[in-house]
Amino acid sequence: MNRDIDSTLEKTVQSHNLEKEILHLLKTKDEKKLFNTANETRKKYVGDEVHLRALVEFSNYCKQNCLYCGLRRDNSRVKRYRIDPQDIIELAKKAKSYGYKTIVLQSGEDSYYTVEKMARIISHIKDLDIALTLSIGEKTFEEYKAYRDAGADRYLLRIETTDENLYAKLNPGMSLKNRMRCIENIKKLGYEVGSGIIAGLPGQTLESIAKDIIYLKSIPVDMAGIGPFIYHSNTPIENIEGDFFNLSLKIMAVLRLILPDINIPATTAMETLNPNGRLIALQSGANVVMPNATETIYRRHYEIYPGKICLGDSPAHCRGCIENKIKSINRYVSSGKGFHIRQGVV
Secondary structure, three states, X not given: OOOOHHHHHHHHHHOOOHHHHHHHHHHOOOHHHHHHHHHHHHHHHHOOEEEEOEEEEEEOOOOOOOOOOOOXXXXXXXXXXXXXXXXXXXXXXXXXXXXXXXXXXXXXXXXXXXXXXXXXXXXXXXXXOOEEEEEOOOOOHHHHHHHHHHOOOEEEOOOEOOOHHHHHHHOOOOOHHHHHHHHHHHHHOOOEEEEEEEEOOOOOOHHHHHHHHHHHHHOOOOEEEEEEOOOOOOOOOOXXXXXXXXXXXXXXXXXXXXXXXXXXXXXXXXXXXXXXXXXXXXXXXXXXXXXXXXOHHHHOXXXXXXXXXXXXXXXXXXXXXXXXXXXXXXXXXOOOOOOOOOOOOO
């Protein structure tokens, strides 16, 4: 089972059976070598800079009913909020004043924010000369086009899982085919494409994760985010146990090896499971961090999963804190907007 990892890594690049090689890497017991190799690959292709993205969670309303998500439509215990469009723009201005070069606008799928409202928000934020990522769910081609025309640079839409049966079970009323179609449309419109999966979903297998990774490579994504499954008691999903932090690190490391020049975030959820989670991820292949720039009064209610870090911290504090952490591992905050620069790799 434990073939030499170097041989596997070499074969992964040229393999006609990529799924088999990825599966071996996910199963390897030589995790330290996998993580170190991913970190070396990160340094070679994207350097030691860390891109910061200021996360603004502007609405926790959602029309979808995903079984694993605390924002799901049928969760009556969550205190819902929406931030006024002008206040969203003001949050972006504050984030720029803290030194951020990219804003990420994230919400549930909330129809209150019409195309016209979103286009206005986007255009005003783009007037600040910063990059803008949207993470607001499934939309029509026309809606994606309107956001792109207004100036949005990137779009983040996690596939979650490419296992069609598992997707249907966990996302009632939704379709994996439509999810994939949305990602295709985002790509066609010239966005930088971000996607990713949840590691440790009930019913998920390493075989399905290997297929997920191949799917992300096939797009190919410009950014891949891997978040560990964290059980939420206000959802109908079962509570399962497992080392989902370590599984997330493995998936992230494999993605760095097969897509060496993409942007990979050290996700906040990793730090929910491990006090040093983001630093460990940055030393295992990641090169992006997304500190929360939402005001404190709102962020505790954006509870996709419980136990989120930094709920009581101000956006200014989060900005200084993460930079100090990055410096502690001899890395530095990028002075650019962090666009994906393709290195001509296969």
